[in-house]
Amino acid sequence: MILNNGGVGYKIPSETELSVSFSASRMTARKAVDEIVNKGLLKRIPSVGTFVEEPPAQSSLLEIKNISKEISARGHRHKMTVLSKMTLIPNDSVAQSLSSFNSKVFKIVIIHFENDIPIQLEERYVNADLVPNFLEQDFSKITANEYLSSVHPLTDAEIVIEAIMPTNILKHNLEIDEKTPCIKVSRSTMSNGYTISHAILYYPSNRYKLTSSIHLTR
Amino acid sequence: MILNNGGVGYKIPSETELSVSFSASRMTARKAVDEIVNKGLLKRIPSVGTFVEEPPAQSSLLEIKNISKEISARGHRHKMTVLSKMTLIPNDSVAQSLSSFNSKVFKIVIIHFENDIPIQLEERYVNADLVPNFLEQDFSKITANEYLSSVHPLTDAEIVIEAIMPTNILKHNLEIDEKTPCIKVSRSTMSNGYTISHAILYYPSNRYKLTSSIHLTR
DNA sequence: ACACTATACCGGTATATACAACGAAGGAAT
DNA sequence: ATTCCTTCGTTGTATATACCGGTATAGTGT
Incomplete structure (x- = not known):
């Protein structure tokens, strides 16, 4: 799946919605989102939703500084x-x-x-x-x-x-x-x-x- | 919990054993182990067990070099x-x-x-x-x-x-x-x-x- | 003694379910 | 208009269950 519907700040579908549209359980959908969150591309806000983050430009240390x-x-x-x-x-x-x-x-x-x-x-x-x-x-x-x-x-x-x-x-x-x-x-x-x-x-x-x-x- | 029973190479209890001794479900025990694995302190070997790893000395870049x-x-x-x-x-x-x-x-x-x-x-x-x-x-x-x-x-x-x-x-x-x-x-x-x-x-x-x-x- | 097989154990994964904590939104009361 | 409260949606967490594929081991047969 590709999340190019929206750029930075876009709110992705809720875990429940994802589980429905992919015919998977919520736990499975959540785990998939987890991986992206751990990469720093998504950010969770409890009780609110999950949002597309600015790609971590200086992700690794001795960062590739801009x-x-x-x-x-x-x-x-x-x-x-x-x-x-x-x-x-x-x-x-x-x-x-x-x-x-x-x-x-x-x-x-x-x-x-x-x-x-x-x-x-x-x-x-x-x-x-x-x-x-x-x-x-x-x-x-x-x-x-x-x-x-x-x-x-x-x-x-x-x-x-x-x-x-x-x-x-x-x-x-x-x-x-x-x-x-x-x-x-x-x-x-x-x-x-x-x-x-x-x-x-x-x-x-x-x-x-x-x-x-x-x-x-x- | 502290895993000082054994040093590097020590095989920790299986997920099932952990779930029993902590009165939690296997999934919960697994999740706890997951976090330590992600830190690089434990390593899973499928069908065998989970083992204590050498701490990632140069874990982060511009590594803390030894x-x-x-x-x-x-x-x-x-x-x-x-x-x-x-x-x-x-x-x-x-x-x-x-x-x-x-x-x-x-x-x-x-x-x-x-x-x-x-x-x-x-x-x-x-x-x-x-x-x-x-x-x-x-x-x-x-x-x-x-x-x-x-x-x-x-x-x-x-x-x-x-x-x-x-x-x-x-x-x-x-x-x-x-x-x-x-x-x-x-x-x-x-x-x-x-x-x-x-x-x-x-x-x-x-x-x-x-x-x-x-x-x-x- | 050796080779093969069956079985138990282990991590990996997926599902369904339930509840908690919290925020947002809307409605009701003042 | 403002404040309070209820409701709903969302993430966070825990549990029980089931199945898969691999390894290791014990047991069996040759």
Whole structure:
């Protein structure tokens, strides 16, 4: 069954109604709903109903953060500037990590600003076979991560975090001096076994800290 | 109910037996077991039984890594050296983050070695009320994190990751020069609402990268 | 001694039923 | 118009029951 009748906030049929329409017992219907609730896609409100939730964008810790929402949540302005777009024949190691031999790879470099202060340099490689229209997006309106998530739902990710000294490119674009280290986050995102994108994110350590919360209770 | 009859590998009573000894229905007993299974502490084997599992040490991503196991898994030797142990009256900000006003706080500084090369400096503050015997442990045999987990099961954690330039203390103890940045991981661990410990972990960036995998499929 | 079989036990699943707790909505009384 | 109360719908929880498919074990037959 597919619940595309309504988007976020839609109230799904009651457990009793579901059991009738599926010719199952209420307990069985409830169990099915339970699974979706545990995934975070539905939310129960006792005595009221069950509702479609916002997909847990940062579902897993060391969350796949949406930098745009994150900055907005702080009440600040987010701005993106595309430094370069290009199409590569994957010969170097980074491109090959996309496991897209014989095919093209898009590369894009973006700077993210918080209140006009540079806060992240994003260097992203995208599998051109799987996301053919990637470069045509308007990255002043939608982040690369958001667009990719909408095309291919994220199922797996691998993340490596390092501390590095800034290169000349980083110093210039992030407006930092040579004594300011940077956090380098390398993230491969996969969808159903295919590597969609490989992103390298650089943050100036004097303006940004990675944070994460873990709750095991549930 | 407490399942301390047996450790890892112990077979818990069957669902039928549980239902009898607790005067509940099998479905109710099963549901209770279900919750523990979902936490990863029990494992069902159909037609055989339900068994106590190894606690999921790196349950959540940006895992609470066990550096000893991590190094052993690479086939290397792990060694710890305690630099200092002390008992503080919490007046500075770090100690107060343990929310243990009016009580004492243990502080311990440990260096971790991988094949005799320093790889982590651990600066840890522990709530003395909740873990009174902390300083008496033999930290050449059990890591601070392991001991704390055994006393108070981890339920929540907050993590902040930064890139910093090394202080003189870091340069000396991690055997790095002043141009090598470090990853600084600040981690507060909580158990049932109480802050047990606050750890500050420093890694030399030329020898260590934080890694994490995320799998949403389950 | 070995191989095969029957049986009991176990988790996995589905169903029907009953009651509790709570919120929302509507009607009645003031 | 406001307040109170009743009723109904919904989730939350517990119980009893039945059946399935798998494993493990004891027993049987060769």
